[in-house]
Structures are given as structure tokens and as C-alpha cells.
Amino acid sequence: MTRMHARGVILLAVGAGVALQFNAPRIRAEDNYSLPRFQSDYGGVGLLQTPTARMVDVGEFSFTYDQTDPYRHYAFSLQPLDWFELGLRYTKIDGQPFIASEGELDYLDKGIDMKFALLDETRVLPKVSLGFRDVGGTGLFSSEYVVANKRWFDFDFSLGIAWGYLGSSENISNPLSALGERFDERREEGGGDQGGEFDFKGLFTGRPALFGGIQYRTPFKPLTLQLEYDGNDYESEPLGNDQEQDLPVNIGARYRVNDYFTLSAAWQRGNTAMVGATLSVNLADITQPKSDQPPVPVRSFEDATRDREISWNGVAGTLARNAGISVNSIKREDDALIVEGTSERYSDLPEAELRGNRILHNVAGADITTFRYRWKNRGFYLRQDSLPRAPLPENPRFLELDDPFIEDDYRDDIAVTGQDKPADGADAEVLHSALNNRFSWNLSPALNYNYGGPDGFLYEVYARLDTEFKTDENGWLSGTLGYGLFDNLDNFDYVGPSELPRVRTNTVDYIEQTELGIYNLQYTRTARLGRNWFAMGYAGYLERMFAGAGGEVLYRPFNSPLALGFNANWVKKREFDTQFGLRDYSTWTGHATAYVDTGIKDVLAKFSVGRYLAKDVGATLDLSRTFDSGVRIGAFATLTDAGDSFGEGSFDKGIYLSMPLDVFYTTSTRDRTGILWRPLTRDGGQMLDRRYQLYDLTSDREPERYWDNFTNGRR
Template sequence: MSRNNLRRRALPALSLLSLAVCGGLRAEVPATQNDWGGIGLLQTPTARMADEGEFAFTASHTSPYTRYSVAMQPFPWFEGIYRYANVQGVRYGPEWFSGDQNYKDKSIDFKIRLWEEGRWLPEVAVGARDIGGTGLFSSEYVVANKRFGSIDASLGLATGYLGSNGGIANPIGWIDEDFKTRPRASSDITQAGKFGLRYLLHGPVGVFGGVSWQTPWEPLLVKLEYDGHDYDDEVRIGRLEQDSRINVGLLYTPRPGVRITLGWERGNELLATLTLRGNLKNSPRPTRWLDPPKPPLRSEVARSADASASPKIPADATGSAPQGADAEAIAASNNHPLLPGHTWESVDVELRRSAGFYVQKVEVNDHEVILHGTQLKYFYPTEGLGRAARVLDTAIDPSVDWVTLEYTRQNMPIAQSSVSRNALNAYAQGDIDLREMARHVEVNPPGSSREGEVVYEGPKGRLFDYHVSPGLNEIIGGPDGFFLYQLTANLHTSLRVNDSTWLTATTAADVHNNFRKFKYDAPSNLPRVRTDIRHYVTTSDVTIPNLQVTTVHALGRDLYGMAYAGLLEMMYGGVGGELLYRPVGQRWALGVEANWVKQRDFDQKFSFRDYEVATGHATLYTHFGDDGRVQVATSAGRYLAGDWGVTLDVSRMFRNGVVMGAFATKTDVSSAEFGEGSFDKGIYLSVPMDLLLPRSSQVRSRLMWHPLVRDGGARLQRKYSLYSLTGERDSHFYLDNIEYIDP
């Protein structure tokens, strides 16, 4: 390309950048979403990032494309996006197969900030769009941003879709000629996945960029950009008219969580975008009006009775023993350390009601009450500890200062947490601050406390239990229909065999579904370990997704074991076991699981098909960061199709328990054998229901965006895992939320 032609193509972008110099000195320009759901202008990304913890849903339309995107900001420097693009006027397949459904393309994007803006240096980020999929919109880019008062200017270079207008020879082509060209992507679902990552950074380089202007009216933002994409050869569409490479839009924010954009793109098409956003990191808890009121502390009872003094933390932390008639009454009751008018049975009832703690036994030593049992109500363990201490505070002798909960799961000791009653009283009155309060809370391995006298044993749990719940099975983005679903009524039953062993069963009855549209069995070059999903969800109206016996045991101070057998999930039954080594307070754990399974018949009853396989993995769990809230789970082993490989799962948990994560699996199956998508991957969001409901709950709501169901990299979906059963061993999460000790 001639130098004059190159200058002519780059000049509009450079001119837009120069406009920034004219910006007035106003408030900082906010980072807002583009048509594709990520932070950017209209068609193009910028180097800016949303606030850490932000979650945004964006729907946009510029003919012939309608895009639905979910964006998450797990770190200040990282943005992840999952998207469906609807291509208007292009059918997914023959009418007998997919009806009048338009073609859908699934894609995942990411963007990484290299450094933040300085006085002279711009903010710079690199990113990739539509990675590892069909490659219809795949692109790689580097982009820089600089603010000039009320104007934020961006300028970027891209290969692939974003830079398809080209104009600059790929510099990597000087090293390898292969990088100079980039093949055209295909939307043929039988060829999808062959594009993949093979052509990353391939092809000519194009320029893009623009400016955002924060108007004097704060809710209104003006966007102007130079689009570096060439619309002459859109996949399965052909040429789209482009009268101008300059796009313009107006973004209006009627309220903090809503953004609306109207614009004009390609010089001939209307743009409309709606973004709904919120910050999950800072999401406040709703008022807990359905929770029982907090039991009063002895200091609060005394204050309400016009006591003359409030308790302080004694230097020796022993409190003061009752005198005179009170001491004689306690001694006469032969029930030390309970105060007159209380029994362990009444304390047990109140612990269940107010603290959600189910007592197995109670031990007492000179200065401590140790409650062995399970906490089943409060998401934040410190809240359960604080409430248990409140229940005991008015029921036991003040000379016993420490309250300890020893958490168990199916008679398997997990960890201990302890709190000083005197400190809790002082904190509730404002005599000490939260930092001082934290010094009087401990998390230790089980059995750390000095043994005491067993003064009470709680009733055994119910031998048989059951509950009914709704269920939803869904398949999103397939050629048969964009959203296929099944609503079920599920009966869950459990039978306790002994303290460590139990039998569980789930029976699901179909209530309503649209699976009649489900006709497509994806092609597979591997054993059909997952792609027979259509048959499993359409064969029977009543199924048994799970029926298994499970036993767990503590094999040492930090070592746990589990064994299980039965119908382990909707597609497989068999036997297996797991070992987990998880030291309390450490930032790592190691688990190993092994299974022999056989494929179930499509009706999900008690018969099996011929396919069987031995599968299992070793998983290293590690936590990183100053607060330990970045978890990396690396699993290596054999998958259901007999392939060997590694799964990498990276997640960020915020202090309030919200988790944003992504996973990818690569095995010895080639991209061609795997099929569409090239390799297994997905992103997920897990939100505690405690942040959504007016009552406390330990339940999580999990949203998973898994682009495709394929046979490569498929794992057994086990009902229980030792890592989740031993969650109280995470002392970082425990102490991160110390403020809930007395909210």
C-alpha cells in the first residue's frame, strides 16, 4: 500500500485524537460500555476499565447484528465478556431443523490493562475478542487512552475484525511469513472450531480510535469514533454498505444502574444500546427482617435495667464470678456453668433458632464452653459465632469467657472458631473498635481447645428427611432454539445410615418444557459422553438424576476422605472416592479423586448402556493476593471420553462472598477432533442469596455461561466434594468478614 494511501486511512483517527487537546477542564469522563458489552466507545474498545466488581448486561442493535453481552470485572485490571450475537436474515439451518431462528454466534472476550494513566503516559490495555470459537468477530488489539479535562481520547491498533480495514503490514510477519495473512472465518457449524487460536495476531494491522466527551449536563456523554473494520465481506452476509467510518453516539444515564445509547454507525444505520449494571463487590445486604432478633448480651440487659456500669475487658480476661446467693444457687443446681433458670435443652433450642447452630455435644473447661455441631443458617461464619455467643452470654457464668464452636460435617470435625464474651460485650457498647474485637476472635484446627467435661449431648438428627424444590434445565444458543428449557418438580430425600454415612435420592418430574424443538445432535469424533444430552432430557417425564450412598471421615488432623456409589449424576452411575489434604489457615490444599463409571440409559432410571470408563483428577487449590481471595484450581487427569489433560479454573471472591470466575480445559484431543469451540471453556458468577434475600441463607445462586456441550474435556458432575464440605477451614474468608460478629 502506498504511503499516501496509508496516510489517508490513518488521518481520521489521528484527527480525532487531536480534538482532545481542545477539551475543557471538567469532571473525569466515566468508563462506559460499547455495543459489544465491554468498556469502550461504540464499535471499538478503549483502555479504560469498569470499577472492580462491576457486573453489566448489555443489549445492542445495529442492523443486521443484535448482541447480548455479559461483562464482569473481577480485578481492576481485567475485564471478561460473554456474548451472543444474532445475525438478522441469516438462518441457523434448514427450516425443518431450526425453523425461522436466526444464526447465533457465541464468543468470549477479555481485556488486560498493562498500566494506568500517568501525568504524561496514557493508560494502555491489550485484549482479544471472540477467542477460541468460530472466529466470525475474532480480533486482537492494543489500545491507549489519555484524558484531557472533559475529553477522553483513545487510539488503538488491531489485527482481525477490529482492524480488517488494514493499512499496516503485520510486524510479526518479519519473523514469520505466516503472520502476514489471516484466513476468512467460517460460520458453518460443522467447520466451527477449526479457526480457534491458530490465527491469533495474524493478518494486517488496522487503526481505530475516538473520543468521549462529558457534557456539562452530567447524565449525557457524547462518543465519536473511527471504525477500523472493513464491512465489504461479512461472513454469510456479504457486503454491508458503509457510507462513513465515523460513528457517533449519545449516551444517557437516567439512573446509576442504567445506560442508554443512541447513535449513527457506518453513516447509514441507527444504533440502540441498553446497559444494566451494578457493583457486586459493594452490594449491600438487605434488611434482615425475616431473621430472628439478636439475643441480648448481659451488658445490654444490665443497661436496660439501668445498671450503673458497663463491663470492660478485664486484664486477665477471666471476668468476675457471681457472689452470694447467685453462687449458692449455681452450686446447688449442680449444672455449672449454667445460670439458674436455664437448661442445656433450652440453650440448644435457642441456638438453633437464633444462631442456626445444631449442637451434637457441649464440653466445658475452666474458661471455655465448646459447642460441637453444625451451623446451617448464616453465610458469614462470624455472624453465626457472634449469635451463638449472644445466646450463651446470658445463660452461663461470666467466669467462663470464651465460647468456641467446633464445626462438623457428618461427624467429621472441620475447624474451631472462638470469641471472648467480654470482648463482644465491650464491642457492642462501643468501648473497643472492630480491630480490637478481631484480636479476640480465633480460627483453629479442630481439637485445639483443652478438653473439658461433656455436660450435654444433643439429639440425633432425623433419620429420614425430604423436601421439594423446583428445577430448571436449560440449553442456550443452540441451532434448535435460542432458549430451550425444562421446568421440573424435584423431590429430594435423605436417609441417615450412621453418623458418617447417608443415602440421598432426587426424583424429577417434568412440569413444562419446549424440548420438542431439540433435534440437533452435535457431530462428535469422540465417544458420546455428553453430546447425547438431547436424549437424556427428552426420553422420560420422570427421572432419577441422583441416587447414591456417601460416607465421609476425618483420616487425620488435616486429611479427609470420602467414598460414594450409585447413580452419581443424570448420565453416569458407578463408584468413586476422594482424598483431601487441607491445613487450616493455609493458602493451598490438595485433592485426589478416582471413579469408575458406566453410562446410564436415556430414561435415567436403573439401566445402563455399554460405555464405561475410569476417570479421575488430582487438583491443587491455591490462593493468591494480599487478601487470599484469588483462587486457582488446577486439575490434571483423565476425562470421561478417555482423554487426558488439564483444567484451569481461576476465580475471584470478594469479601462479601461474590465469586467471578472462568475455566478452560485442554486435553490431548486436537481442535479438529474436539469440534466447534476448539476446547472447553466458560465463565461463571456465584452470588450468595444472603445478599438478595431479607433473611440469612447459606445458599448460592450460580450462573454459568458454557458456550458448548462437547465430549472433549468432560468431567463427572459429582454431588459432593470435600473442598466445599470443609469450607470453615478458610480462615481468610472468616476473618475478612469480622464485622458480622455483631452486625
């Protein structure tokens, strides 16, 4: 029977190939992108149980939930690059007890999946991808596969070969056996006893299986039908949880409710129903219409240059309200007006500057030809942007607020340079000077959460009060109070074993035992050590779990793809109630970090080496990409000398999102929020959660995106 199934798939593929070649002139490669693409049961683009070679649009993020007895899958999928798909998945096995929970909790498996595009589809060639499922996890569902897809009108055909879980029916011989006997047998230990180990020697070993299928987009566009041949026979399921398979064919339907939400249903294994849903959003171009104040009206040149008494305090106030510039000073030097301050509202500096130009034009004398913006942050001079005053008043298209336009020659007259300190000449005249916003506060809802154990998703919703008091331009006292509102911590039951000091595995204890907590209370001070050298020191209750003192030094040349930083901290663990008490545990922790802007698809690479909170020593690699929307997605992995003491997972890893709140609000803001997913929480490889980092505080040292935004004329 197995051989007949394999022949059937091969005949199906050959027949489809003949039809495709016969009709090749009708196929356009770009039509690939109009195909509906869906998340498979395990996450990642696919049919039902099987993956396909397809990828979604760059920047798409998806969350998928589905249930196929006895499995429940929770999968997060990201498409950071057009040729790379990354997934983080949890699989709950109903009725299978978690090893250390004495049978009270269902087993929860964690895994990371990856897929790489090898070949793009053309009129003749299929799209081909290489994938790995359950990489660095326990290996319960580990697989490697190569799969190809070819489109024919509204049909999309896939055919692949899989090793491991996806190919457990073993319906063909391993073609790689010709390279050596080591490919004949597959090792069963997978990711090791604790999981998280990369078993490179086991890749592509053992007898594989063919899999494939057909996807059909019906004339009723929201509905897509799927048919697949499954390479898994379900006779060797993880943890001895074998399932009966009446038919190796799965049939399903996808109903796309809208661009963001899809419902799924299927009949699998010939005897089991599947139901699921997927939420998707493209983070690369996510945006929110704004209701900001319009730029100030521009007066005629004669009115703007007429001699009159000017309130520069009022000008500074208008710059703050309309251009989002917190002004430290306004100066005049020769034929230039100079604004020193911080952009606190608009994520794109050109927007603040173009708004500022209108305001300054309305008060500047006839002899002023240049407006300069010296951008500062936390006492650091970071850069200076010099913009010509003309042709702002004369260009009618530029004055149209709903259709902003920047002429090329205007852009050519702009100068962006690094700034170490005030560079005023002897004739510079101070028109306005003040330390603004000495005290600020913000009250908002927030979420504490922990996920990765058999208890499932544990959360606490709390009220968060952030406050800040500036002692001067280089120093400030910051504090955060949190008050718990509601939670589901009654579900908290399992605390994972740990041979390392508990620096993170008792996170839920802090959530559970805190009603009103001091999440942060620290004094921070900055200093400029040299032209490209920045420094920061801090002391206090640095995060929810640790108090102490530390410092950071950063070398960051202006407009350079490379930066180097070093931080060192002495910390002591805090009491669970998050008040002022401290526990016995203390340690030194710190890291040297290299930041490299790769120049490839806006990818930033960070490589850190040092000592972690549990006194283990190792290195962290962090890769992230920032989209035009300002959203940054990334992944990291940490390997230390903790070895077997690390426990389940073997090393720390995770996926994160850093999102500008600007994409959610109808008014512009530079504030951000972040979400972090770890397959599980362990004590090894844990860094101090420092509130401020010099690389972020000096982000305006990188002006490359300035030119893109100026050319686009964003408002």
C-alpha cells in the first residue's frame, strides 16, 4: 500500500508538470504573489500538515491556533526576509502528562522552525525551498524537507521529500545514501534529553517520504480548498502517543474572512477533524492615519520678514506644540537660526524639521537664509541638519499640505553632519534658553506575562505609572510604579527545576506576590567622553528583579555601520514583593557588544560576550530587521558554559518585536513597545534588563533613513 501511495504522488506530480509545461506561455512569474498563502497546522506557509515552498510577503506576522486531536498548536510565524521564514511554536499534547507535573498538566512542547527559499518560480521552473522543523527543540517533531511548488491558473501544486517526523511513513529510499552509510539510519534522540541541541549529524538521515498536494482558489475568492498526501503514518508519534491513520490524505478548506483573519477546517488521517484560525498583519507597511495639527500656515515673505518684536519663548512653545521639538535653545549666528533640542513626537526628523521651517520662516528676518537643527538626546549632541530657508515660501506645491513636495535642488542644499558640542562662533546670539520638561509622567495599562511552561499563558494586567525628573541636561531620576488589576495566576502550579541560581525561573513569584510594586527607581547620568565616545552611569532599582549600579561606554562614529559598547554592573536580587527589600543573591554581570549594520535589507547584527546573571559566561547573537514602518523584528540565541545545568532547552533563544506606538495612535509619537517570545524561561544566558542603552539613545547618529524619508516627503 505504501508503494502505491508513493506512485500516486509521483504520477500526480508528473501529470501536473506536463500540464504546466504545455500551458507555460500563460503563466507569469509575478502571479505567484497573488496566490493565497496560508499557515499550516504547525505554522509556516503550507497546506495542512505539510509545508510548501511558498513564502508570504516580507514583514508579515501570523499567529495560528488549531486543534487536531490530540494536538493543539500555537504558532507564531515571521517573514523577516523574502527568502527566510521563522517560526516559534508550542504544541500541547492532550492527555500526555508533563514529565515533572505528576500527571496534572498536559505536555507542552516547544520548537523553532525555519524555511529558506532556494529557487524562485519562473514560467518553467518551480519555486523550491528547504526547511527545518523543530530546530533546537526537544526533537519530538523534528524534520528536514525540500519542497517545490508550481502554479497553474488558480491551482498550486506542491511536491516534496521529508526526513524525520514529516517523512515517518518512509515510502522511498534515501537518495543521500549514495553519499555514505551514515544516511541509512536516523538517530532517535533528536534534540537530546533536554532538547535545544542541534543534531547536525542526524539531518537528512533515515528513509524519507514523499509528500505533496494541491491548493485550489475557488471562484468564490474568500474560499480555498486544499488536498494533500501526508508523508507521516502516525505510527511513531512522540512519547508513544501513536495515532490511527485510515487514509494518508488530508482534505481542508480555508475561509479568508478579511485581510487579517482566516478560518480553517479539515478532515485529517481519514478519521480526525481539524479546526483553526490565523491572525495575520504585515508589519512592514503597517500605518495609522494621523490627526496631528496641520503645519502652521506660511506667511508671505514680506509679512514674515517685516521688523517686529518677537517672543522667542513663544516660538519655542510653537516648535514644541506643532513640530514636536523640545527646545533647549534658539540662537542666531550670521545668516542662520539654530534650534537645539530633542525630537519628541515625530519618528522621522524631516517631518519635525519641515514643520519647524515654517515656524521659523514666519519670524526670521530677511537676512536669515539657513535653519539649523542640532539634535540632542539625554545631554548628547548627536548631529546637525542644515536646511536652506528658500525655496519654501516660493514653491506652491510644497505649500500644499496634502501633497508635500521637496525639490531635488532643495535636498542637495541640505547638510547632515555629526555634532560633538556647540559649534557657535563668537558672534552667536542666544535668543532663548531653557531646560524643558523637568518633570513628566504617564499613566497607562500594561501587561506582565510568562509563557513556556505547562501552566500555559500566565498574565497580569496592571496599571503602570512612569515618572521622570531631570536634574539637568545630563541627569535624570526615573521611576515606574505598577499596581496589579487582574490576572490568572491561580493557574500557576509548575516551577521548572534549575541547577543554576534562580534569576528568571521564579518570574511568576514576582508577579504573584506584588500588588503595588516599584518596578524601576534609578538615577542615570550621561557624559560625552570624546568625539565618538559616549558614557552612562546608573544606580538604583534597575528592574523588577534586580537592584544595583552599573555603567556603559559606547564608541559610535557618525554615520558608521559599526559601533562597540561595553557595560558592567553589580546587582543584587530583589524581594518578591518588589518593594525596597533585597535577597541574598548578588553578582557581577556585563558584556562587550559589537553592533553591525550589515547593509543587507536593514538587518542589524549584535554580538555580545560576557557574564550573565546566573554567573554563566558565554555569547549572544541577535539579528533584527527594521522596516519602513519603524517595526523591528528579531531573533536571538545565547550559548553559555552552563552546559547540562541549563536544563530543558539547552540554550536561551527567542523572537521579539519592537513596535513604534505611532502605528497604533492617531497622533504621532516616538514611544515604542516590545513583545518577547521565548520557547521557555530558564536561568542560563539571562541579561540584566537595563532601562536605557546607549545604542538606542544615540540612534540619530545614523542619518541614512533621513534621506529616504525626505525624498518621500512623509508627513
